Amino acid sequence: MVSEVGVPEVKHKWGENYLGIINLAIAPIAIVVVYLYIRDKYEKEPLNLLFLGLLFGGFIVAPIIVVEEYLSSYASLIGNNLSYSLYVAFIVAALTEESFKFLIVYALIFENRNFNEKFDGIVYAAFVSLGFALVENILYVVNPEFGGAYTAMMRSIFAVPAHALFGVTMGYYLALAKFEPERKMEMLLKAFFIPIFLHGLYDFILIYQNPLLLLGFVPYVLFIWVTGFRKMKEHIQASPFKDKEIEKTESQEKIQK
Template sequence: MDLLIISIAPVIIILAYIYYRDKYEKEPLPLLIKGLIAGMIIVLPVAFFENILSSFLPQIFTSKISYAFGNAFIVAALCEELFKLIAVYFLIWKNPNFNERFDGIVYAVFVSLGFALIENIMYVFSNGFSTGVSRAFTAVPAHAMFAIMMGYYLGLAKFINIKKSYYFTLAFIIPFFFHGVYDFILMSHVNWLLLLFFPFIIYMMYRTNIRMKEHEMNSVFKF
């Protein structure tokens, strides 16, 4: 029971926080639950394609550092952020409830943390309580921050009439890049890179908070 609690608790806390930050027009809970479930479902295709791509890595990336790079960017970040974006798009892009910029952040986080919930349960039950504690302050918030970046640009793509394809592309490229860097730091096992891990997380926290504030200030329901 303790393992299940430590697996689920950080996800619930972050979801509650994001729901609270959506100040001016709350999203319907049934649609948010659909997003959470969609995130859980995409674990299956993500795992499938990650396994396929992983099988090619030893032939392409022969050194330890290059292998870590390929594993971080091509396997993990590419597959996970791409399927998250696909799930968010089909969930809300044409849904009338997606009616302001901040909504992109809300739905992206719910989808992303649905994925993170299943991933977290698997890691914690395999590796124990201490893994759950460390992931509660690192991996789970990181998934949420990648999603905030994705949702920020989805909001721009939806509601700014120029550069729609540009912003939509950034909705994948930016979280893909940050996710890749995050995983590469950990997978590299290079001491000087590992020293950058927590500063990198703090920078992402700062960046995503600024992005949320920007969409909050531009809410069409604020006035």
């Protein structure tokens, strides 16, 4: 969790209501959580397990801050701006945050009996990511130096969906590792490294502040969105519970007739 992650900082005169600002930080998380729960339409996950995902996602903020502070202490030794930006984006932020998320998701659900269809991997990984994003969001928006309503609004547009979609990517490949055991190691490696790359590139564009790269920021975010939704659609369509739900719906329609 480095200061450059999410959106460009905007310093302001602090005088806004803390409760209102915190609500702004929570709202986008709640929207994405509800959306993911609705998308899991064929076989819902236990609410207690989803809550644990959010909870542990929030808990990892503390150790992540410790690790990032330690790694950041070496950033001052890097004189070159390009090298500095790469180090902070890919090592300090992306590697640290996505590693902790991966460990939590794997430990929490990979062998859990409720992980019984591919879309479940996406749901659980995204919930862990959103738990992290929730605490991170609150810490950002209440910061007296660069927090506030503007930061909350910009993070709700960019940072929160990005964290969720990094989780979607992780869960997509974790599901393939779970249900395609012949490719387990390959998919686990992808579940670990691809979110790190996506996250690192996202942060690098913002940290490096190269005008040409910044022009590509919004298209890159749109790319993450499009590929993320495609991954969700693919795993939803692969649900083994899909046909059962269709049969159930058809039976109900016949009864009503």
